[in-house]
Amino acid sequence: MCGIVAYIGPKQAYPILIKGLQRLEYRGYDSAGVALLNDELRLFKTKGKVSKLKEFLNGQHLPGTIGIAHTRWATHGEPNQINAHPHFSQSKSLAIIHNGIIENYALIKEELIKRGYKFESDTDTEVLVNLIEDIRNNEGVLLDEAVRLALNQVVGAYAIVVLSKDHPNTLIAARKGSPLVIGIGKDDYHVASDATPIIEYTKDVVYLEDEEVAIITRNQELKIKSIKNKDKTPYIQQLEWNLAELEKGGYEHFMLKEINEQARSIRDSMRGRLKAREGIVALGGVKEYEQKILKANRIIIVACGTSWHAGLVGEYLFEDLARIPVEVEYASEFRYRNPIINENDVIIAISQSGETADTLAAIELAKKKGATILGICNVVGSSIPRATHAGSYTHAGPEIGVASTKAFTAQVTILTLMALRMAQMKGTIPRTRFMHLLHSLDILPDKVEEMLEDDSVVRLIAEEFKDAGNFLYLGRGYNFPVALEGALKLKEISYIHAEGYPAAEMKHGPIALIDENMPVVVISPYVGIYDKVVSNIREVKARNGKVIAIVTKGDTTVKDIADYVIEIPKTEEILVPILATIPLQKLAYYIAILRGCNVDQPRNLAKSVTVE
Numbered sequence: 232m233c234g235i236v237a238y239i240g241p242k243q244a245y246p247i248l249i250k251g252l253q254r255l256e257y258r259g260y261d262s263a264g265v266a267l268l269n270d271e272l273r274l275f276k277t278k279g280k281v282s283k284l285k286e287f288l289n290g291q292h293l294p295g296t297i298g299i300a301h302t303r304w305a306t307h308g309e310p311n312q313i314n315a316h317p318h319f320s321q322s323k324s325l326a327i328i329h330n331g332i333i334e335n336y337a338l339i340k341e342e343l344i345k346r347g348y349k350f351e352s353d354t355d356t357e358v359l360v361n362l363i364e365d366i367r368n369n370e371g372v373l374l375d376e377a378v379r380l381a382l383n384q385v386v387g388a389y390a391i392v393v394l395s396k397d398h399p400n401t402l403i404a405a406r407k408g409s410p411l412v413i414g415i416g417k418d419d420y421h422v423a424s425d426a427t428p429i430i431e432y433t434k435d436v437v438y439l440e441d442e443e444v445a446i447i448t449r450n451q452e453l454k455i456k457s458i459k460n461k462d463k464t465p466y467i468q469q470l471e472w473n474l475a476e477l478e479k480g481g482y483e484h485f486m487l488k489e490i491n492e493q494a495r496s497i498r499d500s501m502r503g504r505l506k507a508r509e510g511i512v513a514l515g516g517v518k519e520y521e522q523k524i525l526k527a528n529r530i531i532i533v534a535c536g537t538s539w540h541a542g543l544v545g546e547y548l549f550e551d552l553a554r555i556p557v558e559v560e561y562a563s564e565f566r567y568r569n570p571i572i573n574e575n576d577v578i579i580a581i582s583q584s585g586e587t588a589d590t591l592a593a594i595e596l597a598k599k600k601g602a603t604i605l606g607i608c609n610v611v612g613s614s615i616p617r618a619t620h621a622g623s624y625t626h627a628g629p630e631i632g633v634a635s636t637k638a639f640t641a642q643v644t645i646l647t648l649m650a651l652r653m654a655q656m657k658g659t660i661p662r663t664r665f666m667h668l669l670h671s672l673d674i675l676p677d678k679v680e681e682m683l684e685d686d687s688v689v690r691l692i693a694e695e696f697k698d699a700g701n702f703l704y705l706g707r708g709y710n711f712p713v714a715l716e717g718a719l720k721l722k723e724i725s726y727i728h729a730e731g732y733p734a735a736e737m738k739h740g741p742i743a744l745i746d747e748n749m750p751v752v753v754i755s756p757y758v759g760i761y762d763k764v765v766s767n768i769r770e771v772k773a774r775n776g777k778v779i780a781i782v783t784k785g786d787t788t789v790k791d792i793a794d795y796v797i798e799i800p801k802t803e804e805i806l807v808p809i810l811a812t813i814p815l816q817k818l819a820y821y822i823a824i825l826r827g828c829n830v831d832q833p834r835n836l837a838k839s840v841t842v843e
């Protein structure tokens with residue numbers, strides 16, 4: 232969603248800000264803008280892409296060593312130039328960029344209108360900057376104090392940076408419920424909504440906590456205080472990602488790069504955690520909570536989108552291997568349905584970005600009710616890992632494509648490790664089977680590698696079905712979530728309507744849709760209730776549906792019935808979701824490319840959904 236970049240230091244700010252905005256493009260946005268302070272405070276914004284803003288400013292003299300910039304994903308007011316950020320205060324002496332939503336903005340706006348303020352945009356952000364200006368003028372306080380007092384009046388979520396014409400050496404930043412990172416360079420500061428625009432300048436960062444205000448002054452130490460006016464000591468952390476991981480590395484799209492990285496990302500997610508020969512599974516981050524999980528009434532997995540699908544695979548894993556009851560909830564539903572939770576429940580929150588607003592809210596709710604909260608996240612230092620009691624990072628590396636790919640397989644890898652560890656502790660599977668599963672997991676990245684080498688069949692199928700209007704994805708057991716994930720991938724990047732279903736449910740409704748124009752993707756590996764899935768395929772074929780089947784290498788039964796087959800290497804049933812998802816990611820990718828879609832930044836979508 233919206234992206235923030237700000238800079239103060241000896242260098243020219245504009246090139247740094249524009250590059251930063253480009254790094255944040257993956258988050259999704261519909262307008263962009265920049266404010267620069269030299270002798271005057273100047274503001275430029277355009278509807279559309281950062282490239283348009285760049286083009287608009289091309290050739291202009293844009294001096295200034297302090298500035299703020301923003302990509303906006305519309306919430307209040309349509310995506311147009313006026314509503315784009317930064318926003319000026321009425322006197323044009325302050326400029327602000329803001330992520331999040333000020334929920335009581337209408338009330339504050341009414342008050343400000345009574346006091347003579349006029350508003351140009353429909354945004355809550357313009358209300359906030361004028362509130363800051365009003366407090367500064369009427370209470371005669373310094374800028375940081377005016378920001379602090381204003382933030383005490385607002386209800387909602389925010390990450391803001393304020394730039395003042397009268398303070399050419401200071402930026403004020405603050406956050407609540409929306410992330411903000413401050414990069415500390417040798418003689419400069421970078422601020423951004425995530426670390427991607429900062430990595431190339433410094434690895435030293437401070438993640439602001441909720442309700443903290445940072446006073447960032449040229450050539451001075453960073454100062455942080457709470458909005459209740461308590462001084463805080465900045466906690467400096469080291470970024471682990473490197474610049475190369477943020478580049479396309481020769482690929483045309485981040486999505487393809489990330490799909491092809493999965494042998495590596497799965498290996499990295501297991502590194503140091505799995506010692507197959509010794510029979511050791513050790514997730515250091517949750518070690519202290521193992522007994523709690525073992526004794527839990529149940530595990531509740533909360534997540535959204537693709538992470539929710541990983542959670543569904545987790546449900547099969549924990550119940551099957553460790554015999555622990557699991558519920559999987561959409562975080563957005565969980566948070567509003569007054570769930571029954573107590574201190575004997577363990578919540579596992581799954582999130583690639585670690586910033587998803589609904590997942591964060593679900594965590595807070597469960598925490599209040601006394602549950603233990605564990606996290607499985609990809610972005611180190613993001614909000615969810617900081618809100619949980621403990622957790623495991625996925626180590627998939629930065630995921631820039633909006634469609635989640637390598638994060639999913641890494642999440643499922645971590646869930647598999649957790650479930651195996653619980654099974655080991657509880658003794659719910661025999662030692663020989665346990666050792667065999669560890670070995671199969673250990674060699675899984677090699678199978679992923681093998682699979683990624685040749686995608687000619689997937690390309691051929693993509694060519695054949697690129698003009699389809701609908702797709703149905705079917706799977707059973709461990710592969711039901713894979714069907715959901717395959718359908719989600721296709722719809723989000725190709726805009727083809729697709730539905731995932733448990734294969735046996737098809738005859739209770741979706742079967743009515745099947746005719747010679749309906750492609751049906753069936754995940755039918757030679758594991759579990761294979762025969763039942765074969766019967767489901769026959770049901771589709773009997774109605775002339777076109778079957779694209781994901782099968783185990785060497786399968787002949789399905790090959791004889793299906794129109795197309797995509798082979799995956801043989802593995803254990805519990806590990807099939809990791810392998811079977813990958814060709815579905817590729818199928819979605821190639822179909823989207825053939826349809827001319829922007830796969831890395833599909834329309835209307837944001838990479839991290841930081842508002843409700």
Ligand code: M6R
Pocket residue numbers: 535536537538581582583584585586587590633634635636723836837838839840
């Ligand atoms: O960052 P998160 O994993 O919490 O994000 C959850 C969803 O927003 C995300 O998975 C979304 O569904 C992706 N676009 C899926 O490709």
